[in-house]
Amino acid sequence: MNPHQAKVSVVVIGYDDAAHVADAVRSALAQGPAVREVVAVDDCSTDGSGALLDALAEGEPRLKVIHRTVNSGGCGSPRNDGIDAASAPYLMFLDSDDVLPPGAVDALLRSAEEHDVQVAAGLCVRRELPSGREVPWERALYTRPTLISRPSRRPRLTHDTLCVNKLYRTDFLREHGIRFPEGRYPYEDFVFTARMLAASPRIVLIPETVYIWHVRRSADRLSISLDRADVGNWRARTEANQAAYEILLNAGEKQLARAVHAKFLDHELRMYTRELELRTPEYRSAWWDLTRAYLSTFDAADFTVNPAAPGRLVARVILACPTPTDLPRLKELAARPARLLPPYTRDGEGTPVWSAELPQVTLEHFLGRAAHLLPAAVDAELRPRARGTRLRLRLHELYGRMAEAGPTSLDVEFVHREEGRVGLSRTAALVADRYGDSWSAQTPVDLSALGAGVWDLRLTLRFRDGTSREVSAHALGGPGLLRRSAIPDLRHGVLLVQPYRTHAGALGLRTASGWRGMTEVVSRRLRRLLH
Template sequence: MEPIEPGRSAPAPAASGDPCVTVVVIGYDDAAHVADAVRSALAQGPAVREVIAVDDCSTDGSGALLDGLAARESRLTVVHRAANSGGCGTPRNDGIDRAAAPYVMFLDSDDVLPPGAVDALLGAAVAHDAQVAAGLCVRRELPSGHEVPWQPELYAKASVVAHPTRRPRLVHDTLCVNKLYRTGFLREHGIRFPDGRFVYEDFVFTARVLAASPRMALVPDTVYVWHVRRAAEKLSISLDRAGIDNWQARLDAHRQAVEILLAASRKRLARAARAHFLDHSLRMYARELDLRGAEYRTDWWKRTRAYLETFDTADFEAAPAPGRVVGRVILAAAEPRDLPRLKEVAARPARLCPPYAYAPDGTPAWSADLPQVTLDHLLHRPMDLLPVAVDGELRPRARGTRLRLLLHELYGRVADAGPRTVDVDLVDRQHGTTVQHRTAAFTALPDDLWTATVALDLSALGRPGTWDVRLRLHFADGSHRDATAHAVRRPGLLRRVAVPSRRHGVLLAQPYATHSGALALRTAPGVRGVATVVRRRAARLLH
């Protein structure tokens, strides 16, 4: 990888004849958002030679809306497909075929390009003679506006990658939309998206790009805003994971991407892609298994086992430990099992909850009846990576709220490190800000346990919301571990309680377990919130 020289600035593509970009915007039945997407592309300035909006046979007036915009903007061309393609790949291919500029980018109708995105990517591509330039994408939660960066490690600083195999982590970023491509490079190598109804088409397209060994320029600028609308009537593909077809589509796309890399003799990238599958896709879906029905879980387990059987030992060894453990449990068991415990191992950060078993030879193991799933890595992993388990009991009370934590031993590693203190942060999930910070000392208990208790002031919360409980454990040996608390589910713990509030008079507080099993808190303000709960409880009693 070649670093960019400090202080070197990319040329600004402003004059006629300078390199320029075609932005391909695709949309289907998205009249509410497509105009914003197109305007964000046009607002990039003279670097954008044309915007090609491909309407995939919409039925909600999107086509007419785009035609109206095109009548007022000479750089906008609208392509009306005669039949819906069933996916995102075909309309993007339409854009590649029609692109007149030397570089091309892709934009979805419900997202936007932030100001300066095209200049940042185009400047880097030209300055470093790169066939592909890529930058940071942020996932913006709506309506809150809270932003989460996508694969930020790749874009921490400006750099040039002469060959993708020199940076295997590139396979982690499967998005096509936060990148600029030299149009001739795509056409020369026949790089296209899968046509028709093909979910996760980005996986395949990105594999084809990497297999062609482009020179890549990476920039730290935010170049794409991915809008996440969890309350939308129609969920995006990345959020609509409830059906087994979604998981099968992901398996198919990932399998095809790996095959593309192997066919191009990019074995290092293929291994990295499989390792990332274990760490990302497998963990994400495993966290949600207990939300699905028995039929789904059995089918998911069978399909996943079949795919994991195509991995070799080195693929597993290349993956971070949590995904590796989840995958090996699935391979070792013919039927779904230990789902609550798997869910916590798949969490971020990972938690390995008791009981802690050993294989006959004394090696740490997943369980006594699955001794082949060894956990010997726990004996030498750094403390900041160990999946330590902390139980949490949050008890809102009118006289004061107490959080009691119970830290478990983990094959002798916790005792060796020496638990000392724990920092507790109450984090506003909507904005990602810490609203309360507390520190408490651990006290040793019998049976290799440690406990700590902190007082939280719920009356000081300024507004209703959802609050995550985040921990940092400090040890006598100088190490620390960031963690979350496993939500204890004993009767009476996870229930709504009315507590005083300085702002609202009364605050309704409910500790709960997230879908990954972590302890969190919801609050609702005032007497109205309490009355709503009372009515719901009364209705349940009547029925």
């Protein structure tokens, strides 16, 4: 590629985002001479975003500003405006609160031209702000350069519903009428991506990071994907999934359509199920009804292929019961990694079932599945003590499969949530309990060495045949088990320690070191109470 040939239009959309839109535009312009133009579409902002863009355009001839006269209520219409206005052979999309990392456009354009494809896609990372912690999006797709002659050869593509980490040939989008839904249409990416895949383009995947998705959970106005407190968000998500399914099915791409359903069961259904206990009874009832109605449109094969998958089991329980049921167990099953908590019930013929109340939800597929693939359940208890803190763990039997596999030990790690570093690493031997229905392990936890932060507990269960499984730990509750403690410490003077239960029911740990750290924790708590 000649670096001096300007071949890419970057479409930036924004509404009332004066605080961030300039950074987004500058990150696009900074991509260099490959960018012919940045098309900034202001969706009738009221906070001065339009004037800010106009001021930037006065000193930058590559910046073209489009002012919508009526707010669209969504992201689709302004992006469609950008498609119409783009003059370069290729285009890509950028949201006003995100940025393109250096070299993103060059990497995508180089691969698109080298392989003569209609779509080039790269890795997107979710950057949590203000911590800066980065989490790759659909990392499995972007481990190495890959040329895909048609999307049906890689059904996993349906899992990457983002439109922003991709470079498209402009004439390909226009020729096939690939556009976003107009107006307010949450999850418009789902529909656009389905239309793109239905057109059967050649696609190249590259491992380079090409998009930084900023996640601001404390923002006054949450993004659509984070604002899940209203059941309307779930309704919109199911409708967008259904639209994507129908687009692919009508295009003759049945395998991709079924992959949309598989993605829904493994991703969306599990994510929202983990949060159900946080919602009001009215929300839970409405969510349950919507979910049952949507799942009833699925084919039987959507549940029978890999029936041991956690999302499929969650779906079968929901379909079997007309009202919300067993939410604590469903939440744990929907966790990552999944945990199936006791009781482990059998019907009158000895077949494993979900519960005595739902014997029609059978679990016989567990009996033929390798133990290291099963949703093993581990309980965890951490009691901070001045004279030594110990982590106690208990692995439950699962229809005889754990004993058959012979669990030997648990690798224990406390991982800093924001920094991703391992603060403590141990291996704890598992010892069978008297009655043979569980195994126990314990290990010391050096709280002083951990220091301040929020820590996730990660476990690896090892079996005697050398196989292993990553497991997460169910946080035991009850009086005194999940409370804040001040522990004297020679290194820090004092440590403020609190084991806690995450939204998915797992054990986590918060620590603050020194008197200053304690003061900050108390101040944050007071601010939350006052607000």
